[in-house]
Amino acid sequence: MLVNGEWMSDWHPVQSSDAKGGFVRQTSSFRNWVTPDGAPGPTGEGGFAAEPGRYHLYVALICPWASRTLIGRKLKKLDDVISVAVVEPALTDQGWRFGDYPGADRDTVNGAAWLHELYSRADPTFTGRATVPVLWDRQRKTIVNNESADILRMMNSGFGDLADPTYDLCPEDLRGDIEALNDEIYPRLNNGVYRAGFATTQEAYEEAFHEVFGMLDTLEARLSDGRQFLLGDRLTEADIRLFVTLVRFDPAYHGLFKCNLRRLADYPGLSAYVTRMLAIPGLRETVSIDHIKRGYYSIKALNPTGIVPVGPDLPDCLRQPQPDAR
Secondary structure, eight states, X not given: OEETTEEOSOOOSOOEEOTTSOEEOOOOOOBOOOBTTOOOOSSSOSXXXXXXXXXXXXXXXXXXXXXXXXXXXXXXXOTTTEEEEEOOSSOBTTBOBOSOSTTOOOOTTTOOSBTHHHHHHHOTTOOBOOOSOEEEETTTTEXXXXXXXXXXXXXXXXXXXXXXXXXXXXXXXXXXXXXXXXXXXXXXXXXXXXXXXXXXXXXXXXXXXXXXXXXXXXXXXXXTTOOSBTTBSSOOHHHHHHHHHHHHIIIIITTTTOOOSSOGGGOHHHHHHHHHHHTXXXXXXXXXXXXXXXXXXXXXXXXXXXXXXXXXXXXXXHHSOOOOOO
């Protein structure tokens, strides 16, 4: 991690643990917002106006949080407005690395070899882990925001007329329902799989494990009425936030994170839902099962040999060659 802007120790997935040995996630540090006129957003300072070519998004295709933002960029057709760079999938002793692994990039904006260099440039005294996603401002040469929930909202409304209006991912009339779903799904499932995988006591693991499958059962029941998406016939950010966890469940969380009571494939409603999501134009391009498996199975604390499993069998829609996420 970084201490006062200097890399001091090998990367480790667990930032801290609670009294029961449960996984505690690091709080995001950069919380400024891009807005159509550069006015301050819900947090942070102003001065980050929506402009074509000004912002650069750093992501990892392994990471569900980063993938939220990549999906938002695709659905709002901001490809020509916000450039993107993908780190290599394997987590190294210095965290995320830029390079030449298929589907990854060099950092052509800042010339960094490691993602943590961007954090030190943005804040020479930064202490903490260097995480993705990162939304970078070329003009001010700093990190705008590294909180995926914020960046996804920015993709939806922060770029104003530069974004395509086809999808409103957080419409005003559904905002309360969206936020209620997010608040339910995040701790039990999105972060629940991490709480299970990185638990350091049996008690913490079992608590997270049961919450994961309780939430999956609830979602399966919710979709049993034939609805297209979580809130009916409209795609919202709640669907994006759920999808990025579900698509990683069988390849990574079921085995490596010990969330093995059932596979996603054992849930017919959720499996059909993932297939519907993947059929949305542009969304499938953000998914790389190769990066997901190679990334998660590179975590030394969970898989010291680094062996990547051949299975599980994937749905036909994921076995086809996958286009470039950019």
